[in-house]
Amino acid sequence: MVETVQGARDGDAGRTGTTQGRTGDGRAGAQVGRMSQRRSGRPTLADVAALAGVGAITVSRALRRPDQVSPATRERIAQAVAELNYIPDPQARILASGRSDVIGVILPSLTNNVYADVLQGIYDGVAGTGFQIQIGNTRYDPEEEARLAPLFASQRPAAMLLTGIDQTPATRALLESAGFPIVQIMEKGDDPIDMIIGFSHFDAAQAAIRHLLGRGYRRIGVLGARMDPRLMRRQEGWRAALSEAGLPLREAISPEPSSATMGRALASRLMDAEPGLDALFCANDDLALGALFECQARGIAVPRDFGIVGFNDLEMMAAAVPSITSVQTRRYRMGRLGIEMLVERIAGRRPAEPNVDLGFELIERESTRRG
Amino acid sequence: MVETVQGARDGDAGRTGTTQGRTGDGRAGAQVGRMSQRRSGRPTLADVAALAGVGAITVSRALRRPDQVSPATRERIAQAVAELNYIPDPQARILASGRSDVIGVILPSLTNNVYADVLQGIYDGVAGTGFQIQIGNTRYDPEEEARLAPLFASQRPAAMLLTGIDQTPATRALLESAGFPIVQIMEKGDDPIDMIIGFSHFDAAQAAIRHLLGRGYRRIGVLGARMDPRLMRRQEGWRAALSEAGLPLREAISPEPSSATMGRALASRLMDAEPGLDALFCANDDLALGALFECQARGIAVPRDFGIVGFNDLEMMAAAVPSITSVQTRRYRMGRLGIEMLVERIAGRRPAEPNVDLGFELIERESTRRG
């Protein structure tokens, strides 16, 4: 492949006679003070056109709308493209067309397993579509989101994918009039900017508490970390479920990121503060894993004397001993479907349903299966 | 923020008198059949220049090299920029300058915790530098890497960051003559394309085995999954260490991705096949977690009757009961330092050392602390 690229350069230089010397300087000078910035040293549309003996536009068309070019011409152009190893310049294309093939994605985290799965879905969603992904990481900071969104929007993306529904009013207004499709993921909402795919965190947390109640646990505590908007809504859910059952609120919350170590620490704190605690709903799975380890360290029998429910159903929940009950969320699906809906819209089609509730499912495992 | 954007549009249209109508059309038609693709509806350099009463070039300079513009002019331009809420068009900038602010990053996975940490380091590394990150995901497929690398290279990135040292000869040759700085991470190597930051997987795996030997474990097995090039080199390391100690090779390897569930399955398989096994080196931490769970399920006492060593020192290793000994690798650092070195090179400076061995550290914990 390389050989052909370099061959192309030679061909280019030899043909036009204007690239002499640039090819050589291409590498060394690029870093410091190159002689001339003009021309990139790569074959251009015009080079392909000259070689194929047609106009530049025809090449452009042959590449983008082959049906508008006669088969014979198309074939000659294809040969020229192959010979020069021509690759279109995306920047020039964007500038000229006013359209880009970049889909902007704004996520609150890259390290959190939850978003790793979303990200995988996103990349799988664009695979083969020709769209590129540009990722922004807000680190759970609303101000960072408010800064990134206009920045991304200014780059004329083909579409944008956002996390959650808590954009600032200013950001929201900007995006509503942005002129490209937008999808919000990870939450359910009645009033999306454009399209939305998610589930109810309130309902999911409520379901977790009700499951513990159904299993006969009564002195239920809750662990939470890094209370982003999704966590806040889960909190409303577990509080509602506990209050509905007439049970007191026993929470240990940390603003720090969720982790197994944090789970152990919070579980330890709550167990010490609330003797007789017999179950924990952990608003993230890594907290649940930590809680399980804390029980093991204290010699507490799970599930006989203590129930544990996690959230998100990460892979390791099933492998744990005992395996841990968790609320399964469709993270990969949200990323993938989000991109698919955007691509549909970019193509000018209306999605069947712009507001999708993917729901959740409580996966019952050994950690709450007592008696 | 939005208010100012929209205010700027009004101001723009009102002031120059040339944008009338564009402002209006900018939005509605954008999705389907816009009337005219020309002009984006956003203020341009020329608009700012007209408002400030200077030439377009002066505005361009004021933005990029403020020192070359007189303070008075600079101030007028700054006001015009603020009033119009002007944001430069990166595509046009790239096209005109032949330089881009995109750093291409090619990783084998986005979901693997290892690369999530690398990614975080990468994003932290570019924060505040003005560079953008473009991520490619090869899914551990060398062919996908061979496809992505030229594609990325063709987009005139400012630099590229690659994973590992196993690029195809063609890819390597292409990148060697690409003319932008390149860093390879995750591995140690004598012959980098340009710069390299990593550690010896061979040495690290060898150290893990030697640690088990030092703790008195003798019937040592090894678990591995998804044998990418890094895993292969670890494999050479553990094989060398075992052979050096005159011990037989007891491996359970899967081509599937590493996971806790996979760890349980492989541990189970090897324990059944090799009765009397007394330790496992798990070439990934999630395998180690699964191995620990399998021991718990079988009632095997760790570390007394069975030692476990993991690899990468993920956060949960410290929280596990017993806590799990693991080989710490500097994943975040590799991502971050990689970007920092690239940025240095883009700025024309030579890094102190283009070949960095970040090493590794065996973190001894309870899972191998017996007697």
Added chain:
DNA sequence: TGACGCTATGATAGCGCTGTCATGATGTCA
């Protein structure tokens, strides 16, 4: 005082591509 260098600014010509409109060639139907 005039040659010289320096600073601040501008005019011009692109970067590589696509939208628009024009043109010639071909096919179709009455």
Added chain:
DNA sequence: TGACATCATGACAGCGCTATCATAGCGTCA
């Protein structure tokens, strides 16, 4: 056969910005 539609192709202008070179203004020094 001629009016008209259709198809394939091209010329031209321009997307928003920057590199290059030119120029005016100013201070400096012999």
